[in-house]
Amino acid sequence: MHPLLSKTTIALIVSALAQGAAQAALFAVDPGAYVPANGNFAAWYQDTHGRTLDLCLSKAVSSRVAGAPGAPAYMCLLNPSPGIFDDTLAIAFPGNFPDEAFWFTGDGSIVDAARGIDLTYVSAVEAAFSGGDPLEGDQISFARIRIRVDVPTAGTYVITHPYGVDVFNVDTPGRKAINMTRDIGIGAPKTYDGALKGDVGPFLRSLNGPYTETNPANGAVEQFVGDPNLEEAFTGSPFNTNFIRIEGPGGIDLRTTVMAISGKLSTVARPTPIIAERSTYSRKAGSGAPVAQQDVFVMAPPPPASVTLTSNSPVLNLSEADTTGHWYAQSATNPTLPSTLQVTADNHLAIPTSSPTTVPMPLTDLVVISQAEYNLHTGQLTVVASTSDETSPPVLTVTSGTGVAIGALSGDGAVKSLTTGISPIPPAKVQVTSSNGGTDTEEVVIVQ
Template identity: 85%
Template sequence: MHPLLSKTAAALVVSALAQGVAQAALFAVDPGPYVPANGSFAAWYQDTHGRTLELCLSKAVSSRVPSAPGAPTYMCNLLPAPGIFDDTQPLVFPSNFPDEAFWFTGDGTIVDAARGIDLTYVSAVEAAFSGGDPIEGDQISFARIRIRVDVPTAGTYVITHPYGVDVFNVDTPGRRAINMTRDIGIGVPKTYDGALKGDVGPFLRSVNGPYTETNPVTGSAEQFVGDPNLEEAFTGSPFNTNYIRIEGPNGLDLRTAVMAISGKLATMARPTPMITQRSTYSRKPGASAPVAQQDVFVLAPPPPAKVTLDSNNPVLNLTEANTTGNWYAQSSTNPSLPSTLQVTADNHLAIASSTPTTLPMPLTDLVVISRAEYSLSTGQITVVASTSDETSPPVLTATSGTGVAIGALSGDGAVKSLATGISPIPPAKVRVTSSNGGTDTEEVVIVQ
């Protein structure tokens, strides 16, 4: 079951969201049709590192951790529930089906009895039912981060984990003084794309995996990104924080670099995921010709994947430095405008079934607003902005954040300005757009 938050936990969620750091890094979800064998849930989710995990319903058991009578060491987090799901019987939806199932789980603990710290950390992409029990039409999915900590002292605690940083101000210490659950993605039943916007992703994985086990029902070999029966070193954090750490009063600083990971690798072929982030150019006068550069940023699987700027002559390899999947390249080509770049990501060395993905990236100038100021006494707004194209400065036009026209900026060079009257209400934000495609948005500073 997925219990509702207590009032205390809800308050902590607000604090965590306000102060935490998160990066949604799931890329795609099974679009359907959805079949009863999966409880009419999405069959799979794919992350930005290219791994695709199926809804984990296999009864394969660990070959590393022996099962005990009545307690199989399943490679999936299968949770028996009396009257709902009997794991000794065949899965049949809805008469014998778990009320909770998972595409991914990553769980860890930090326990220091001497210092009074007992921390439980949960990350998951979960399948559940809006009414609790398995019923057709109640299927939901969500990405979950849960942090529960017993602390002995009031004060501020900072918890760094694979998917971000959360800060908690504790007034009353004790059991579960920190009690936060953040579920993102719950929406209309049988709509599964909400979890793509959650905090979980890319999927964590054991550094010792993938593990291959035999499904006793089908006799097929299956692969898993981790073994939930073991706490192991892992990788995959989008921030390269492959650990859990708690810092707090009186010099408290504890961490663990092991977690229990579960997830069943899918076997279908999927394109290499790639998200284009930025492609901008700049140029300025040189001694004999303009000095130009093009900067290209994409999010794609880390090495051994490869990302190339195919439209450059010669083809240019992008570089990635810290296994987070953030790729960059710079070209010195002076572009002819308008121009569209072409980038290809290929992850077949990491995932043999992965196919290359090629995407277009419109090349634009880089616009930077250096001043956006409104005077209450004069009713004047002043906007100063620049373009990265110093040799052929394009037209820069200002609008409000909601798209209401303000006017064109003037000036002969790359830096242009605008001062005009707006009344009686100033815009909250101003956007400056270049005729060469660049844009920047800033909040308006209000002065007397």
């Protein structure tokens, strides 16, 4: 289905993942030990929404779609390959093992013959072999986004999909004028953590699932997040873009809200994933006492999961945005520093085997650099920065982007500045760090 390292003829990619938002995709991968039953691949990946998918090698078939003779409607993508993998025989590594297998796939298409558009879209977390054929020591994994489109005219095309936005300038229209494959995570054989940094994740899932089927090879009852034999409405996009859309010249604007999804839910019990993003405070003078607030941001599974600031009194519930897994809360507590918050995420309502997870989050002030400027004529570097702590301003110090100490900012209030000579060349970046933990980095503007 997906050639491993196919060459791509890419119409100039002007912008990839123009969403601009940081995406936490996959959260964890099986650390081993790896076993031949899985081809010595990682048994599972877990996403930031808490779902854990096994390497999909089950021979369970769909109870919704009838298979054709010699082509069962498998719930996993088990593509036979003559001389390499015979799906009618027992899976055994390396003698009868797929040359590619998947923890997850989400595939879709848009075809409009009248407009001359034929789009195929692939998202996957894939297991393959660096040499092509199954061989011990050649195992690799990666996260893939593939977009191929026949387009009728030259111009700029914008493709929005569940895992981002890609923009293409097409000079030569026609068949596969857009032909892009982005594989992230291919590293040394049998190292599987590279895919955690890919564009795929959290895992998409059918709105009609999960589906329960029986594996005829062992009689096990298994669950799947989708049926790859069906195109269905789905959810799970980290950007809430649960569709594929193409916009282009001449008013082209086409979309689909259905995809074919595959992925076998694991029975491995995993803690609820949670990623600390920011915990900062601010305070200013008030009538009688400082006016303070604490702002807490984390990523965790969306509802029905819950996230609480357990170190607050009383315990404070965080709010989630649009089922994307971004959580936020604000407390009016005036902190005593140093302070470390405790945030707990619990996803057992969605995944009964999931246990709560608590993470510590050191509370810091918020530092903002408003000026970082170097004058080539005078050789002077000027840095202006502020702290969110207006009542007890901490010490602010400046270092270069490479960590070389430059000096301390001065000033009586929350806004402080430093002007100093730097030679022989200016730093490319400066970092301002507060004695209360806050930090900010800014590129230095060069002026004459």
